[in-house]
Amino acid sequence: MNISKVAGTNNKHKVLVYALSTCVWCKMTKQYLKDNNVEYEYVDVDLCSEEEKNQIRKHIQDKGAPLGYPTTIIDDQKVITGFRKDLLKEALEL
Amino acid sequence: MTTIEEVKRRAEADAKTFGYYLNPDPNFLQGLLEGLKRNEERYGYPSCPCRLASGNLDYDRDIICPCDYRDPDVAQFGACYCGLYVRKDVYEHKTELAPVPERRPAEKQMRSYQSVSTEVEAKAATAPEREELVQITVGKKKLWYCKQCGYVVFREDPPYICPVCKAKRELFAEIKTKVDFFG
Ligand code: SF4
Numbered sequence: 001m002n003i004s005k006v007a008g009t010n011n012k013h014k015v016l017v018y019a020l021s022t023c024v025w026c027k028m029t030k031q032y033l034k035d036n037n038v039e040y041e042y043v044d045v046d047l048c049s050e051e052e053k054n055q056i057r058k059h060i061q062d063k064g065a066p067l068g069y070p071t072t073i074i075d076d077q078k079v080i081t082g083f084r085k086d087l088l089k090e091a092l093e094l
Numbered sequence: 095m096t097t098i099e100e101v102k103r104r105a106e107a108d109a110k111t112f113g114y115y116l117n118p119d120p121n122f123l124q125g126l127l128e129g130l131k132r133n134e135e136r137y138g139y140p141s142c143p144c145r146l147a148s149g150n151l152d153y154d155r156d157i158i159c160p161c162d163y164r165d166p167d168v169a170q171f172g173a174c175y176c177g178l179y180v181r182k183d184v185y186e187h188k189t190e191l192a193p194v195p196e197r198r199p200a201e202k203q204m205r206s207y208q209s210v211s212t213e214v215e216a217k218a219a220t221a222p223e224r225e226e227l228v229q230i231t232v233g234k235k236k237l238w239y240c241k242q243c244g245y246v247v248f249r250e251d252p253p254y255i256c257p258v259c260k261a262k263r264e265l266f267a268e269i270k271t272k273v274d275f276f277g
Contacts, residue, residue: 022129022143024122024176025193046146050208053146057207067203068196069144082193 001043001052006030008039013092015040018056018071021047025083026070032085036094045069096134101127104260105178108160114168115185117177126178130159139242139265144176145198148206151241156202158242160259163197171195237269 003016015033019026021044033040045056060071065079072080072088080087088094102116105127109116117123129143141147142157156162164174171194172184183189196203238252239245243259252266 020129020144020146022132024125024129025144027125053206054208057204066196067146067200069146084193 001048001055003041003043005041006034006039008034008037010037010092010094011039013038013074014076015092016073016076017042018045018060018069018073019043020045020069023069029070029072029083029088032083032088036092038092038094096131098124098127098131101131101134101140105130105159107260109179112160112165112179113182114179115182117173117180117191118185118187122177126176129176142176145203146206150205153202153205155241157198161198167194167197238266239269241265241267 015038017026017029017033017040019030019042030040030042043052043056045053048056057067059073060067060079063073063077063079065071066081068081070081070083074080074091078091080091105116108114117126126143130140133143133147134140137147137149137151137154139151139154140159141154142159142161145157145161147154147157160179161174164179167174168179168181171192172181172189173179173191173194175194175196175198177191177194180191181189184191232248234250235248236250238247238249240256240259240261242261242265243256245256245258246269247253252263254263255261256265
């Protein structure tokens with residue numbers, strides 16, 4: 001799977017964003033993390049193979065979350081669906 | 095190839111027809127139009143930029159922009175799921191654009207993921223064949239429907255462009271009724 005890593009000075013948490021390459025809310029989420037110097041990884045799900053898409057679906061659903069994008073998973077525990085600045089801010093202690 | 099201007103013109107015309115506005119933030123709007131263009135290029139139809147498409151028209155029909163969920167979402171939340179189409183008060187910044195929850199049913203979303211769609215296909219393939227297709231024709235006229243919006247016409251050939259949703263001729267299919275010979 002093509003996981004891109006974006007470096008940042010804030011690496012308190014492990015942040016993974018499942019995004020779509022065409023989705024504006026996903027772009028805003030990535031930009032928000034970047035603006036706050038948060039280190040994160042992301043996967044553009046629409047560019048993945050069918051098998052990878054399925055793995056991602058399982059990962060999201062196993063966390064009990066709905067299948068929307070962006071899905072931000074923090075420390076492989078907390079899941080935030082959609083660009084929710086308020087929730088990201090709180091979860092990442094920004 | 096579709097240009098951004100074409101995608102924009104289409105969206106503007108559609109907004110006008112339905113009394114909506116396009117997102118007032120130029121960067122935001124540009125991002126969405128690019129997403130629509132990209133999807134039209136890779137799938138052959140402009141599926142929603144903010145949803146994972148399957149690439150199979152039969153599964154994606156409800157999320158071809160403008161999607162089936164736009165009207166109820168704009169009415170209830172002031173914007174469609176992506177934020178491309180907005181209500182007047184949102185356009186005029188009287189109401190802030192808030193995240194719109196996903197209205198598309200989970201079963202439909204699941205079809206964009208392999209194992210599920212192959213299961214569905216396998217089921218369809220093993221279903222017993224009890225029907226025969228019968229064409230409805232009067233002279234050379236046939237019934238055609240637009241696969242994008244459901245518009246139906248009775249004429250010799252499908253229209254060049256759907257008068258309702260502006261889909262191209264390729265998106266028209268002939269309607270054949272199913273006659274059940276079972277019992
Ligand atoms: S949510 Fe908006 S942009 Fe996305 S398909 Fe529906 S109408 Fe188009």
